[in-house]
Amino acid sequence: MESFDVVVVGAGLAGLQTALSLGERKFRILLIDRKPSLNRSIHTTGIFVRRTLEDFDLPDDCLGPAVRNVTLYSPARRSMDLVSPHDEFRVGRMAQLYQRLLQKCIRTGVEWSPTTKYIEHTKLNDELTLYIETEGQPRCVRTRYLVGADGATSQTGAALKLDSNREWIVGVEEVLDGVPLNGPPRFHCFLDPHVAPGYLAWIVHDGEQVHLGVGGYPSRFDPLKALREFRNSVDNIVDLSNAKLIERRGGRIPVGGVLRRIANEHGLLVGDAAGAVSPLTAGGLDPCMRLSAFAARVIGDYLETGDRDTLSSYSGELFRARFVSRLWMRRVLSAVQSPALIELGCALFRLPVFDSFAWHIFFGRGSFPDVQRPTVVKPTVFSTG
Numbered sequence: 544m545e546s547f548d549v550v551v552v553g554a555g556l557a558g559l560q561t562a563l564s565l566g567e568r569k570f571r572i573l574l575i576d577r578k579p580s581l582n583r584s585i586h587t588t589g590i591f592v593r594r595t596l597e598d599f600d601l602p603d604d605c606l607g608p609a610v611r612n613v614t615l616y617s618p619a620r621r622s623m624d625l626v627s628p629h630d631e632f633r634v635g636r637m638a639q640l641y642q643r644l645l646q647k648c649i650r651t652g653v654e655w656s657p658t659t660k661y662i663e664h665t666k667l668n669d670e671l672t673l674y675i676e677t678e679g680q681p682r683c684v685r686t687r688y689l690v691g692a693d694g695a696t697s698q699t700g701a702a703l704k705l706d707s708n709r710e711w712i713v714g715v716e717e718v719l720d721g722v723p724l725n726g727p728p729r730f731h732c733f734l735d736p737h738v739a740p741g742y743l744a745w746i747v748h749d750g751e752q753v754h755l756g757v758g759g760y761p762s763r764f765d766p767l768k769a770l771r772e773f774r775n776s777v778d779n780i781v782d783l784s785n786a787k788l789i790e791r792r793g794g795r796i797p798v799g800g801v802l803r804r805i806a807n808e809h810g811l812l813v814g815d816a817a818g819a820v821s822p823l824t825a826g827g828l829d830p831c832m833r834l835s836a837f838a839a840r841v842i843g844d845y846l847e848t849g850d851r852d853t854l855s856s857y858s859g860e861l862f863r864a865r866f867v868s869r870l871w872m873r874r875v876l877s878a879v880q881s882p883a884l885i886e887l888g889c890a891l892f893r894l895p896v897f898d899s900f901a902w903h904i905f906f907g908r909g910s911f912p913d914v915q916r917p918t919v920v921k922p923t924v925f926s927t928g
C-alpha cells in the first residue's frame with residue numbers, strides 16, 4: 544500500500560497552499576480533489592485584499608488590475624463613494640492561480656490525484672488507512688496525518704471528529720466579459736435585504752472582467768432568482784447589453800467564525816473546512832493563505848518531533864478572540880431585515896462622523912490573525928507503527 548506523510552483532501556486555495564508549504568519541507572504529500580480539473584466549479588469571486596497581496600507572493604499574471612474605488616448602495620440605491628490612495632483589491636484569475644499553485648506543488652514533489660474522492664479512514668496505531676476513490680475505482684493509502692481542506696461541509700472534519708460549520712450564507716455570481724468600464728475599476732456593494740438578505744449584492748469591474756453576484760441566508764431567499772432580479776436592476780450602473788457570460792459560480796460561505804476544535808493527533812482542518820472566513824465580510828481567501836501556512840508549520844513540527852503538544856497551538860480558540868466584534872456585526876447584519884432600518888444605517892454612514900467606519904470595513908487592514916509559534920526543537924519520537 545502506498546504510504547504518505549500527509550494526505551491533503553481538497554485542492555482549493557487552502558489545500559494547495561498547505562500541500563505546497565509541506566512539499567517545500569520535503570514531506571511525502573498526496574493531494575487529492577474530487578474534481579477532474581481545478582478550473583471546474585470555482586466558487587469564489589477571487590477578491591484578494593491589500594494585506595494578502597502585500598504579504599504573499601501571488602503571481603501578477605493571475606491577478607486582475609487593482610481596484611481603489613468602492614461605491615456602497617443603500618436599498619433605495621442612494622450611493623456613497625469611498626476612494627483609497629492604495630491598491631486595495633485585485634480579482635484573482637482563479638483557474639490560472641490554482642493551476643500555477645498546483646504546478647509549484649508538483650515541482651516540490653507533491654503527488655497530485657484528480658478525480659479522487661475521500662471516502663473514509665480507519666486508524667492503525669499512529670497511522671491512518673485512507674479509503675479513496677479515483678475515477679470510481681477504490682484505492683487505499685496509508686498516511687501519518689490527514690488535512691481536511693475540503694470546504695464548508697467538510698467530510699474529513701466530521702470523520703476526524705472535529706467541529707463542523709453550522710452557519711453559512713450562500714453566494715452565486717456570474718463572470719461577464721464585454722462590459723464597458725466608465726471611470727476607474729470599481730467595487731460596487733449593495734445593501735439590499737430583498738436580493739441579499741444578511742449580506743451583500745456586488746458588482747466588481749476591474750476593467751477586464753465583471754463579477755456580478757448576490758449572497759445571503761439560504762432560508763431567506765432563492766439565490767438564482769435574486770441574481771436574475773439583481774442583474775435586471777443595475778442598468779443605470781453597468782451597461783450589460785453586450786455582456787458575454789463566461790462562467791457561473793456559487794457556493795456556501797461559513798460565517799459562524801473559526802471552529803473551536805480544528806486539530807487532533809490524526810488530522811487538522813484548513814480554509815472553509817475550519818470555518819476560517821471573516822464573519823463580517825465573508826472573505827475567506829486571506830484566511831486560507833494565513834491559516835494554511837500556519838497549519839503546515841504545525842504539521843511539519845509535529846511530524847518531525849512526534850510531540851502532540853505541538854498541535855495544541857493549532858486551536859480555533861486562538862483565532863476566535865480576534866473575531867468577536869466581527870461576529871457581533873454578523874449577528875446585527877443577520878437580524879436587521881427591514882429595508883427602512885438599513886436605509887437609516889446607510890444614511891448614518893454618509894455622515895462625516897460615521898464614514899470612517901465604512902472606510903474601515905472596506906479598507907481596514909484587519910485580516911486573519913497571524914500566529915507566531917516558536918519552532919519546537921525536540922528529538923524525533925514519532926512512531927510509524
Ligand SMILES: Cc1cc2nc3c(=O)[nH]c(=O)nc-3n(C[C@H](O)[C@H](O)[C@H](O)COP(=O)(O)OP(=O)(O)OC[C@H]3O[C@@H](n4cnc5c(N)ncnc54)[C@H](O)[C@@H]3O)c2cc1C
Pocket residue numbers: 552553554555556557558575576577578586587588589590591659660661662692693694695698713714715716756792793794795796813814815816819820825826827828829831
Ligand atoms: C460565491 C462566492 C464568492 C466568494 N468571494 C470571495 C472573495 O471575493 N474574496 C474572499 O476572500 N473570499 C470569497 N469567498 C470565500 C472564499 O472563496 C472561500 O473562503 C475559499 O475559496 C475557501 O477555499 P478552500 O480551499 O477552503 O475551499 P474550496 O475552495 O471549497 O476547496 C475545497 C475543495 O475540496 C474538494 N473536495 C470536497 N470534498 C471532497 C472529497 N470528499 N474528496 C476530495 N475532494 C473534495 C472540492 O472539490 C474543492 O476543490 C467567496 C465564496 C463564495 C461562495
